[in-house]
Amino acid sequence: MEPLRPVVLERLIQYYRYLFGLTGQRSVETVTSAQLGAALDIDPTQVRKDFGAIGLVGISRVGYEVSEVSRAIRVVFGFDRPYEAILVGAGHLGKAILNYPGFSRYGLEIAAAFDNDPEVIGTEIAGLRVRPIRSLKPFVRKHAVRMAILTTPVSASQALADRLVSSGVKAIWNFSPTRLTAPRDVLIRNQYISVGLAQLAYHLNGPAGGSPSRISTPEKPSKDRSPTQEN
Amino acid sequence: MEPLRPVVLERLIQYYRYLFGLTGQRSVETVTSAQLGAALDIDPTQVRKDFGAIGLVGISRVGYEVSEVSRAIRVVFGFDRPYEAILVGAGHLGKAILNYPGFSRYGLEIAAAFDNDPEVIGTEIAGLRVRPIRSLKPFVRKHAVRMAILTTPVSASQALADRLVSSGVKAIWNFSPTRLTAPRDVLIRNQYISVGLAQLAYHLNGPAGGSPSRISTPEKPSKDRSPTQEN
DNA sequence: AGCCCTTCGTGAAAAATTTCTCGAACCCCT
């Protein structure tokens, strides 16, 4: 099966998130493409095609089995094989991410947090003791960590990214508002939230003012709770 | 001029962010579409079309004037006419957002923060005293606030969104991992960051493993510094 | 057991987006 296009991945995550709300209420064991489409504002045909693309087959007059859809999506993304990641930069945002409880649904487990501020090193955040940057490489090597979450100031990002790469990390989720560069075999995902802000601003203050509404992060979706979270 | 499509808005923000890095170094007064394209991995033709769409004209053998491009983008989004927003939910993420210093580039000014936790109310975050939810409506009315940033637990999001709407807010930047509903004239921007995580996971753990790399928030982009930020 | 009505699966059509090709503009250099 050829790799799924980003657009498809994005929709799959939307479906996945929507299903969370369903599994809560037992007795709901199936969903129809029409139901998903109406809830997420996606054409039902599109839903069926996406499902078909990951090998899901529905039942004619019934729809798709919730548990099966959920499982299929988990498999596609590899959420069923939990992976460890480390977080670099225990500032405000880093703290917020460490405290976000919803990542397990995406197979992510944050194994350690690093920072270079002596004031912060040694403190405990969300049950994790913050380690000095110095110990980053040994840790990554020892635990064979492949993913890193970067929540550092722009000024330090690239240098730390390089360091992560040389330590063996293969994927970086970058939250600092800078475009990072890395070798081809390392995946960088720049998480620029200002895109969302800009879209709101455009509709609110821009030229013509109001036009279509309801926009979602093409790229950025998730799930959870407790004063302040992510997704 | 008909409204710009979301894809275009997204690229414009990418250009805007890229230009930040340029204005630092004086002597750089122009950019070419080729330069922008190479840096952001966007086809040069696309860059020119986007610029043309917002009325920018380049100079033949030179390119575009950095300051003019920047100004044009600010005008399109309305960043040149600062607007006030309030933040609801002063948890970890809310705190991180309040401390993020880069929003002014996008015209955003956070005027107040609200929470319903007695422990938090009254404390000061990033120079802002946290107010009780009770005072939300009066504040919005009095200051004619049109935008709200929602960083509350999923369980409270919809109720608060409704409250914001009834108070007169016209745009909600939702960080809780739930799809919110609101009247048609209210814009909701769901900021789901898990999309980014999922894309990384897919390339890392998914089916075929490695394929193309370097992905950015469609949705989603921004700029800044200090241990922990956003964009 | 048979009919009806939903819902899937698909191929074709439509729309949107990106990429290609080129002519024209025009700064720089000699």
Add this chain to the structure above:
DNA sequence: AGGGGTTCGAGAAATTTTTCACGAAGGGCT
């Protein structure tokens, strides 16, 4: 002042993504 090489601007082509239209499958009801 003229030649050259670079960069824009635009129309056309290619590609991707979304939407439409329908046949087929298969529960549920009488």
